[in-house]
Amino acid sequence: MDNRLFLAALILFATVSCREELPDVPPMRETTAIEYVRAEQAIVHQKPETGAAEVARISNGEPVSVLAYQGKWAEVRTGTGSGWVERTQLSAVMQDAKLESTKDTPRFRRTPLPVTSPGNINGEIVLEAAVNTDGQVVSIKTLTNSTGSAELEARNITEFRKASFYPMVVNGKRKPFLYYQRVEY
Numbered sequence: 001m002d003n004r005l006f007l008a009a010l011i012l013f014a015t016v017s018c019r020e021e022l023p024d025v026p027p028m029r030e031t032t033a034i035e036y037v038r039a040e041q042a043i044v045h046q047k048p049e050t051g052a053a054e055v056a057r058i059s060n061g062e063p064v065s066v067l068a069y070q071g072k073w074a075e076v077r078t079g080t081g082s083g084w085v086e087r088t089q090l091s092a093v094m095q096d097a098k099l100e101s102t103k104d105t106p107r108f109r110r111t112p113l114p115v116t117s118p119g120n121i122n123g124e125i126v127l128e129a130a131v132n133t134d135g136q137v138v139s140i141k142t143l144t145n146s147t148g149s150a151e152l153e154a155r156n157i158t159e160f161r162k163a164s165f166y167p168m169v170v171n172g173k174r175k176p177f178l179y180y181q182r183v184e185y
Contacts, residue, residue: 029082031065035074035090040109042090044083048073055083061094100169106179109135112163115155117185123147125156127181133174135165147185156183 037058045052048070056078058064064085065077073084100107123146130139140160145153160181167174 029067029077031077032068033066033092034063035066035092036094037062037064037089038091039089042085044076044078044085046083048075048084050086052084055080058085063094064090066090100166106131106168106177107166109164109166110162112156112159112181115152115159115183117147117149117152121147121149121152121185124182124184125153127156127160127183129160129163129179129181130176131165131168131179132176133167135167137161137163137165137179143180152185156181 037060040060042058042064043054044056044058046055047053058076064074066074067077067082068075069087070084072087074087074090075082076085125145125147126143128141128143129137132138137160140157142153142157147153165179168177169175
């Protein structure tokens with residue numbers, strides 16, 4: 001009988017001493033509001049300060065749980081706790097947050113840099129860019145070049161190839177489109 005008592009005590013001791021300690025988990029805070037990221041990408045800061053350390057990044061259109069508001073800042077829930085986002089990067093309405101192009105307003109994600117004229121060149125260059133459903137420029141053709149400079153035309157095409165757009169959305173579906181770029185010298 002002493003062996004059984006000893007064995008039970010050993011099992012109890014092993015169970016208690018081998019139990020993993022769980023980390024302290026902060027209590028779950030109440031969500032004040034659900035908002036959507038309206039910026040291309042919202043930077044979540046450790047404190048409500050522009051220069052504070054970056055905690056996370058949240059992509060355009062994603063919903064966030066807002067825990068509190070403080071002036072021009074919103075405290076949002078992250079995967080590891082919380083952080084602060086400038087309120088101008090958020091929208092209460094998803095449609096207002098989602099960046100996209102429409103048939104009336106194509107919007108650049110990355111605008112082509114301007115190409116300067118080398119010397120006294122006058123005229124215009126008109127380019128037609130085919131843009132795919134992801135907003136990437138897939139081909140460019142020159143419609144007119146009254147500058148007489150093939151080099152200037154080539155530099156404009158090179159720079160325009162680096163451009164990208166937010167996808168064109170028509171009736172809820174992404175569509176390819178043509179964009180016309182006119183540069184005057």
